[in-house]
Amino acid sequence: MDLTSLLQKMQNCPCGKKHECDLKDVAVGSGLLKQTAEILKKNNFPTDILVVADNNTLKAADGILDILKTGGFHIKTKFFDDLRVAEYEEAENIAKLSADVDGILSVGTGSLNDICRRAAFVADKDFAIFATAPSMDGFASVTSPLMANNFKISYPAKQPSVIIGDTAILAKAPVELKSAGFGDMIAKYTALTDWKLAKLTVGEAMCENVASVTRDGLMRAISLADKVTSEDEEAAGAIFEGLILTGLAMKLGDTTRAASGAEHVVSHFWECKKLEQGLLSDFHGKKCGVATLMCIRLYKELAKIENPVFVKDSTDWDKVYEIYGENFRSEVEKYNTPTVTDETSPEILTQNWQEIRRIINEELPSVEELTALMKQAGCATTAKEIGVADNLAVLGLQYHPYMRHRMMLTRLVPMFNGIKIDWNTMAGI
Numbered sequence: 001m002d003l004t005s006l007l008q009k010m011q012n013c014p015c016g017k018k019h020e021c022d023l024k025d026v027a028v029g030s031g032l033l034k035q036t037a038e039i040l041k042k043n044n045f046p047t048d049i050l051v052v053a054d055n056n057t058l059k060a061a062d063g064i065l066d067i068l069k070t071g072g073f074h075i076k077t078k079f080f081d082d083l084r085v086a087e088y089e090e091a092e093n094i095a096k097l098s099a100d101v102d103g104i105l106s107v108g109t110g111s112l113n114d115i116c117r118r119a120a121f122v123a124d125k126d127f128a129i130f131a132t133a134p135s136m137d138g139f140a141s142v143t144s145p146l147m148a149n150n151f152k153i154s155y156p157a158k159q160p161s162v163i164i165g166d167t168a169i170l171a172k173a174p175v176e177l178k179s180a181g182f183g184d185m186i187a188k189y190t191a192l193t194d195w196k197l198a199k200l201t202v203g204e205a206m207c208e209n210v211a212s213v214t215r216d217g218l219m220r221a222i223s224l225a226d227k228v229t230s231e232d233e234e235a236a237g238a239i240f241e242g243l244i245l246t247g248l249a250m251k252l253g254d255t256t257r258a259a260s261g262a263e264h265v266v267s268h269f270w271e272c273k274k275l276e277q278g279l280l281s282d283f284h285g286k287k288c289g290v291a292t293l294m295c296i297r298l299y300k301e302l303a304k305i306e307n308p309v310f311v312k313d314s315t316d317w318d319k320v321y322e323i324y325g326e327n328f329r330s331e332v333e334k335y336n337t338p339t340v341t342d343e344t345s346p347e348i349l350t351q352n353w354q355e356i357r358r359i360i361n362e363e364l365p366s367v368e369e370l371t372a373l374m375k376q377a378g379c380a381t382t383a384k385e386i387g388v389a390d391n392l393a394v395l396g397l398q399y400h401p402y403m404r405h406r407m408m409l410t411r412l413v414p415m416f417n418g419i420k421i422d423w424n425t426m427a428g429i
């Protein structure tokens with residue numbers, strides 16, 4: 001990836017913001033595993049490091065420990081059996097474990113990277129990733145979505161200085177993980193739409209240059225939909241780069257807007273509610289893909305309304321607290337005192353409605369078009385396929401906005417006067 005020219009383009013951005021990042025090198029290529037030590041050293045990564053992996057990722061990156069040792073690294077290790085949930089507490093543990101080393105190398109994807117990225121931030125250590133699957137977009141991110149008391153929120157975290165992806169390994173990753181990565185990429189459709197709408201409705205800052213970094217990644221992934229499920233190294237590498245670009249966009253724009261919108265929050269809602277009952281959720285990107293389809297269906301439905309009458313936010317708060325339950329009450333209160341619709345008004349929505357409709361129609365593909373692409377890429381397209389019960393699917397789509405202080409089109413539904421939404425149909429049920 002030509003990081004230098006990408007960063008050059010971001011200099012003196014017309015948005016007025018300084019776009020900076022810690023990422024020094026993204027090495028993507030066939031057979032790079034053998035060069036891991038060399039690549040890290042070339043980027044001045046420290047040689048006393050903690051290597052974090054689980055049994056699956058260690059197997060995928062077979063030989064990495066010896067390669068590091070032979071390459072002059074002194075390593076300490078922390079291995080999990082099969083890490084599926086990124087717990088806040090685990091990040092704290094990794095931070096403590098790294099006290100006597102200078103850097104953390106995460107060998108893996110998803111939750112492993114999430115806890116390591118946070119640990120590196122807490123302990124202020126250098127951080128690098130050796131990726132084993134192109135399954136989600138968090139590689140270059142500066143936040144970590146972590147579970148604490150069954151509530152998932154994003155914590156500040158450290159961007160890696162080096163990301164290595166051996167396409168021979170990425171291509172051989174389980175198809176389910178590669179398809180999940182594709183699902184996480186198509187989520188950028190709604191993410192970018194929500195960002196634009198937030199600018200119009202609550203005046204949130206938005207940078208077109210940063211958004212175009214995400215859009216580049218999205219377009220690369222879309223063009224390779226038919227190759228996702230094969231062991232195609234080129235496709236795996238390109239999707240991996242797409243995922244990195246969106247994480248990078250988050251850092252450059254200093255906002256998660258560049259990668260996540262309502263669809264990510266819907267997915268987090270499902271995850272929290274399932275974990276409350278002791279149930280694990282499906283892969284991040286797999287859920288986000290399904291949630292994206294639901295959100296697009298809803299957005300397109302709303303965009304059909306030519307001249308809606310907007311009113312003050314008519315949220316039934318008793319109902320909201322009932323749906324979230326006692327366990328989540330204080331979090332929901334925190335994000336809604338004040339609530340984000342206080343920052344807009346029926347007048348603002350009326351003034352901008354035609355522009356909002358235009359954005360929805362121009363930015364988002366049709367549900368049919370996207371479903372076909374997702375199926376081609378082996379993605380799940382229904383709640384059932386990701387183990388989310390019909391009832392939970394609908395609650396997620398309807399009530400997720402209250403877990404954040406964030407403007408998303410879904411949050412504006414209670415400001416439409418007298419509209420009836422068939423939530424089951426919107427959730428594809």
Ligand SMILES: [Zn+2]
Nearest residue numbers: 013015207209
């Ligand atoms: Zn900018």
Ligand SMILES: [Zn+2]
Nearest residue numbers: 136137184288
């Ligand atoms: Zn994501």
